[in-house]
Amino acid sequence: MVPEASCPWTGNVDKELVCTHKHVDEEFVYKVNDLVYIDNIVEKDLILLLQNQSILAVMQYCPELEDHRESIYDCLRRSTSNKKSAKKMRRSGLHVVEVLGYNTYTAGDTEGKHYWLVQMARGTEWGVNGVGKVMIQISRKEDKSLFVSALYPKVGLSEA
Structure with missing residues (x-):
């Protein structure tokens, strides 16, 4: 995924205006050939994929x-013994x-x-400038991946 701010704007520009992001015609473009869905997460495989591109999880x-x-972030499971905790757990997903x-x-x-x-998709107010940290399975000990x-x-x- 590429942030929208990184994408050059293309289109018609008035002669008085100067476009700082002019479109360059290229002979080759990248094309999505397939979407790969991973159902059984092996985090070592995700690390290898991240060497070339970001992924959605x-x-x-x-x-x-x-x-x-x-x-x-580690999504620690809470006790559902009181009503407030039980309500929070129902909103989990x-x-x-x-x-x-x-x-x-x-x-x-x-x-x-x-x-x-x-x-x-919570903007820059979440995490640090919109980027957060989620614990990897190996650091969660016996728990499975988030x-x-x-x-x-x-x-x-x-x-x-």
Whole structure:
């Protein structure tokens, strides 16, 4: 996925106006040949995919995600013994994010905490300038991945 701000504007421009993003005709363009859906998440495979492109992932959503800022998000399951907690758990579900990359936070922790860098459709107010951290499965110990599925395009060159 490419942010809209990175895409050059094309179209007709009045002679008095100067266009800073002129369209360049190219002989070849990239074309999406297929969309690949991954149902059984193996996070090592996602890391390999991220070497070439970002991917979309469907992840477990807990209400804490709405107010998430700088820490590494882990969707900790809460007790449903009181009515307020039970109501929060009913609102939990799934959410689509763009996975941009991954990293490891090592300050004060000998093992380090591995996390995905993700962006979701909440704008720059969420996370840090719109990018948050989601814990990778290996750092969640015995828990499974927060990602339940993923999607990415297979692209190739095509003549324009």
